Amino acid sequence: xQSVTQPDARVTVSEGASLQLRCKYSYFGTPYLFWxxxxxxxxxxxxxxxxxxxxxxxxxxxxxxxxxKSNSSFHLRxxxxxxxxxxxxxxxxxxxxxxxxxxxxxxxxxIKP
Amino acid sequence: xAGVTQTPRHEVAEKGQTIILKCEPVSGHNDLFWYRQTKIxxxxxxxxxxxxxxxxxxxxxxxxxxxxxxxxSFSTLKIxxxxxxxxxxxxxxxxxxxxxxxxxxxxxxxxxxx
Numbered sequence: 001x002q003s004v005t006q007p008d009a010r011v012t013v014s015e016g017a018s019l020q021l022r023c024k025y026s027y028f029g030t031p032y033l034f035w036x037x038x039x040x041x042x043x044x045x046x047x048x049x050x051x052x053x054x055x056x057x058x059x060x061x062x063x064x065x066x067x068x069k070s071n072s073s074f075h076l077r078x079x080x081x082x083x084x085x086x087x088x089x090x091x092x093x094x095x096x097x098x099x100x101x102x103x104x105x106x107x108x109x110x111i112k113p
Numbered sequence: 114x115a116g117v118t119q120t121p122r123h124e125v126a127e128k129g130q131t132i133i134l135k136c137e138p139v140s141g142h143n144d145l146f147w148y149r150q151t152k153i154x155x156x157x158x159x160x161x162x163x164x165x166x167x168x169x170x171x172x173x174x175x176x177x178x179x180x181x182x183x184x185x186s187f188s189t190l191k192i193x194x195x196x197x198x199x200x201x202x203x204x205x206x207x208x209x210x211x212x213x214x215x216x217x218x219x220x221x222x223x224x225x226x227x
Contacts, residue, residue: 032213043117043204043218051213090156094212099144099168101216103156 002027004093006104013081014112021076021107023091033074034092034101035065044090050074061085083111115140119205119219126226131193134222137186138207146216147171147180147190148204156204159190195226 033050048059055067091104118137147159160180161169208214
């Protein structure tokens with residue numbers, strides 16, 4: 001069955017430290033992959049998306065993600081987190097032929113001062 | 114360009130009431146989604162419209178939840194009758210066309226059912 005797994009419900013990182021949020025997917029064919037962020041009391045907004053091509057994708061605010069077909073993963077990274085990155089991050093996958101997005105359960109990022 | 118607009122931002126209802134949530138998608142978008150968001154279940158699809166036609170009505174939500182798209186720029190989600198377990202954030206999202214496109218979300222309506 002198609003699925004997206006974000007194994008970490010919560011990640012705590014010190015401000016200025018590097019970050020990796022994990023996402024694994026199970027999907028037939030070549031997927032489109034997304035990371036969305038949800039700041040408190042707001043809807044979700046796109047951070048970055050992957051189309052078949054270069055496996056490393058650059059996003060907004062210094063975020064990047066790397067697609068790995070062999071590992072079925074699309075992990076999100078940032079070299080140095082800022083307190084304003086405190087939010088919930090969602091990984092999602094879709095195919096052009098199918099309207100559905102399959103969503104992960106989200107990872108809450110907490111920033112320590 | 115205006116984003117997705119949802120009203121009201123907050124709604125409080127008594128058990129058994131009928132409530133209607135509203136959504137205006139991004140102008141020109143063809144796909145519109147309604148989601149329910151809770152801490153336990155995460156994002157659950159309620160309805161999906163393509164070019165105003167209902168394509169998916171969210172299985173488990175059929176009996177008390179009804180979404181409509183009266184025109185390409187306005188959609189409603191009716192919950193009738195409400196139950197306390199319906200307390201959640203309801204999100205509307207739109208996109209241009211197809212699975213590769215970015216979803217644009219509204220800020221959501223927080224529903225509390227007493």
